[in-house]
Amino acid sequence: MFSFLSVEFALIFIVFFALYWAFYRQSKVQNGLLLIFSYFIIFLMAGAIATSVLLLFSVLIFIISRMLMTSLRPKFWLVLGIVVTIANLAVFKYYEFFRANIVAAMQALQLDASGVVANIVFPLGISYYSFQAISYLVTLHQRRANHAVSSPLTFWQLLTHLSFFSTISAGPITRVDDTKGLLDIEKKPCGMQAQLITTAHRKPLLPMLAFALILLALAKKWWLAGYLADTWVNPVFANPEGFHSLEVLAAIYGYTLQLFLDFSGYSEMMVAFGLLLGFRLPMNFNAPLLAHNIRDFWDRWHISLSTWIRDYIYIPLGGSRNGFVRTQINLIIAMVLSGIWHGSTLNFFFWGLFHGLAIALLNVGDKVLQNRTSNPKGRNFLAGTGWLGKGLGVFTTIHFVVFAFVFFRATTFEEALLIFKALFTNHINVAWANNPLYLLSLLLIAWLLYPVVRNGAKRLAPILAKVPNVLLYLALFIGFMLVVVLAPSGIPGFIYANF
Structure with a gap:
C-alpha cells in the first residue's frame, strides 16, 4: 500500500x-x-x-x-x-x-x-x-x-x-x-x-530539526501507537465483554495516547516535509495532555481545526457578541458541528456535544467565581491556585478527554455504551487476558515524566547546537535505521486520514 x-x-x-x-x-x-x-x-x-x-x-x-x-x-x-x-x-x-x-x-x-x-x-x-x-x-x-x-x-x-x-x-x-x-x-x-x-x-528550513521530526514521527507511529493499537485498543474495543474492567480501562487510556501519538506524529512529519521544501506549516499540537482545563485543551489539540472552527463557525454564529447565554449556545453548536464533521454516526454527535457542554460549564463556573468571564483569574482559577490546583485541573481535564474519546473511537453509539458497561461490570467474573497494571503503570509514569522531558529537550537544544552537524546527522541516521529495522511489519494507516 x-x-x-x-x-x-x-x-x-x-x-x-x-x-x-x-x-x-x-x-x-x-x-x-x-x-x-x-x-x-x-x-x-x-x-x-x-x-x-x-x-x-x-x-x-x-x-x-x-x-x-x-x-x-x-x-x-x-x-x-x-x-x-x-x-x-x-x-x-x-x-x-x-x-x-x-x-x-x-x-x-x-x-x-x-x-x-x-x-x-x-x-x-x-x-x-x-x-x-x-x-x-x-x-x-x-x-x-x-x-x-x-x-x-x-x-x-x-x-x-x-x-x-x-x-x-x-x-x-x-x-x-x-x-x-x-x-x-x-x-x-x-x-x-x-x-x-x-x-x-527558497532554502531548506531547519533541516536538522526536520529530519528529527520525521524520526520522532516514525517512532511515535510504528513503535508506540502501533503497540497500543495492536495489543490493547483494537482487541478490547472489538470485544469489550471478553476483557476485565481494568483491561478495558487500560484500553480507554491507551486509545487517547494512541490517537495523540498517531496524529501528532503525522502532523510533525508533514511539517518536516514542508521545512525541507522551504515552507512553514502550522503546528497542530502543543502538549494537549497537559491542558489545565477544556478550553486550554482545545488551544493545544488539533490547533488548525480548532482555530478554523473559531473563525468560520463560532464567530459567524455571533461569537461572544450577543450576551453570555448566546455565547455558550454558539460554543455548543460549534463543537457539535465539529463532532459531526468527524463522522455522521450518533457517537460523534455526542462527542462534540460533550465537549461543547464542558466548555460552556467551565464558562459558567468562571461567571460564578468572578462574575466576568473575561477576567483571567476567573478563566484560569485552578491554574492560578498553585501547582496543586493546576495539577487537579490537568487531572480532571485529561480524564474528561479520555472518557469522551470512547465515543470517538467506537464505531457506533451502542458500542461506546458497551465499553462503559464492560468497564463497570467486568470486574466480577472476567479473568485478565493481559496484565493491565503493567500498561496503566507505564501510562502514569509517562504522563508524569512528559513535562520533565519537554523541559529537558528545550534545555538540550543549545547544547546540541554546539555539536558538529556530521555527528548529529549520524545519530539521526542510526536512529532512523533502528526505527525501520525494529518496526513491526506492514504499513499502518494514519487515523485522521479517515476524516
Missing part, C-alpha cells in the same frame, strides 16, 4: 527533492514541480477519481474566487462558493448516512431499493481542502470589504495550495493569510500566499 510511510514514497520523494532544489533560483518552477508531485502522490494514494474530483473542485473554486473579486455581488459568490463546497463535501463524506436512510425509507414504503448505489469513492483529503477553500473565499471577501490591496492566488497557485501533499491527507489546515493562533515550529506566522508568491530564493 502506497503511503507516507512506504518505501515507494521515500524513493519518489528523494528524486523529487533533488529535482526541486536543482531549481532553487526559480521559485515558480519549484511551485510547478510541487504541484505535479502533489497530484502524482494523490493519484498513487487514492486513484484517478479522487484526483479528478480535486482538480474539478479546484477549477470551480478558482472561477468563483475570480467572480467574487470582480462581481458587483461579491456576497452572492461567497455564499455560492461555501454552498458548493459544503455540498461537495456532504455528498462524498456523508453518502453512506444518506444512503442508509433512503434505503430504510424505501423499504418502509415497500419500494425497491436495489437501484440505490451501494457506495462511492471517498476522495483523499476532501475534508481538509474543503476547509481551505472556504477559508480562502472568506479571506478574499474580507479583503474586498476592507479595500485591501492584495491580489488573489493565480490558478496554479490555488491548485498548489489546495493539493499540497503535506496537507492533503489529514492537514494541518493551512490559510492563505497569517492567522491568530496558527504558528509554525518557531512560533512564526505561516500564511501560504506569501510563501507561494515569493520570488526570493
